[in-house]
Amino acid sequence: MRVLAFLDGTLADPDAAHIRVDDLGLLRGDGVFETILVVDGVPRELRAHLDRLARSAAMLDLPEPDLAAWERAALAVIENWRGGREIVLKLLYTRGADGDPAGRPTGFALGMEVDPKVLRARAEGVSAVTLERGFTPELAERAPWLLLGAKSVSYAVNMAALREANRRGADDVIFTAADGSVFEGPTSTVVLAKEGTLYTPPSSIGILPGTTQFALFRGAEKRGWSVKVEPLRVSDLLAGEGVFLASSVRMLTRVHTLDGRALPDSGAVHAELIAAYEAEYAS
Ligand code: PLP
Incomplete structure (x- = not known):
């Protein structure tokens, strides 16, 4: 249809x-x-x-x-x-x-x-690999003509990164900056849950401000979570209780494996966050 x-x-x-x-x-x-x-x-x-x-x-x-x-x-x-x-x-x-x-x-x-693949990812989570984007977080402000953080239709690089992830046996990608900090997924925002706080990197580093991440943070705050928008490093992702990829259609997808390493089971945190997100749309 x-x-x-x-x-x-x-x-x-x-x-x-x-x-x-x-x-x-x-x-x-x-x-x-x-x-x-x-x-x-x-x-x-x-x-x-x-x-x-x-x-x-x-x-x-x-x-x-x-x-x-x-x-x-x-x-x-x-x-x-x-x-x-x-x-x-x-x-x-x-x-x-x-x-x-x-x-x-x-x-x-x-x-x-x-897409049925998205429905499966929502239910089962995904494995992801980190792939470098080659620029620093400061570049976006210095070079606006690069359109970093615009949702342009030029997504060939994003799609190529997903194919590279597939070649490496993974489902999805977390892009990293030249200094090793975390950017975003090719079609998603990265969210970390750690000790009652949700973290995501700021869009000022040249990533898209995610509408799903924003709605999730709004809903989670109402349920007692703290939220922080600040730079993240890959090592932070390995030290939390859950790493998630947020986007409109996938909603909030668990990352169960990062760079071949199994992450702690985030099923319970995921269920709690999905409930907070869905409550934003309950009539
Ligand atoms: N970052 C990128 C590069 C995206 O393409 C998307 C959505 O497709 C997102 C983040 C998440 O944005 P939203 O939650 O508004 O769908």
Whole structure:
């Protein structure tokens, strides 16, 4: 099941062609996106996702997105969904066709089913390897043109890292900085649980500010957890009670093995954190 909507709220056939071959999103990876989880018709953290779409667009000097139009397109997908309980809702926004004199960007919302692999990772956890990204945490502020921390559609490096993890017999990746500190996963935020505190690295080091991590921290604080946004080292991950990868569709996935080393069983902590996260959406 898939549902496609454009920014005026009109629906279109998701199996037909709609994007020009000279779209700069396709030719140069020049665009931004968001992936939102919808459960029982309710989009999670919609405002935060729309705000982050605008932030990424600003980093790429794309025209400021009309967030009301984006919300309309997202809701059109949700209203017309006839598939399972959950929707993976993608918002795609590119610079549009190369040489278009009007300079019109391309934008659409696409609803899809959740990948069964993600459902398995939610239930069983994942093994991960650390892979270096080669830059220091200070680079993001010094070199904004590198778009570190923008959710651009240029994810070829992220996908290559996941394939490298697979070659090494692991499911996922934790990127590390040149100084050995922890960045993020190719499609997730790293969260550490240790002695009643949740930790995640700050987005100022050139990583994406995660909407799921933010919602999790909000929910966990209500249940007595402390939360800290501060730099982490790989050795910190090995010394806690749980390492998790957070993202909209996977929610919170346990890392049971890191660089071939079994981590302590974080099943109980995971259940507690999932309850705190889900409570944010209980009606
Ligand atoms: N970091 C990266 C690089 C991502 O691609 C994602 C999501 O896909 C995240 C972090 C987590 O963000 P969110 O929780 O908003 O989905």
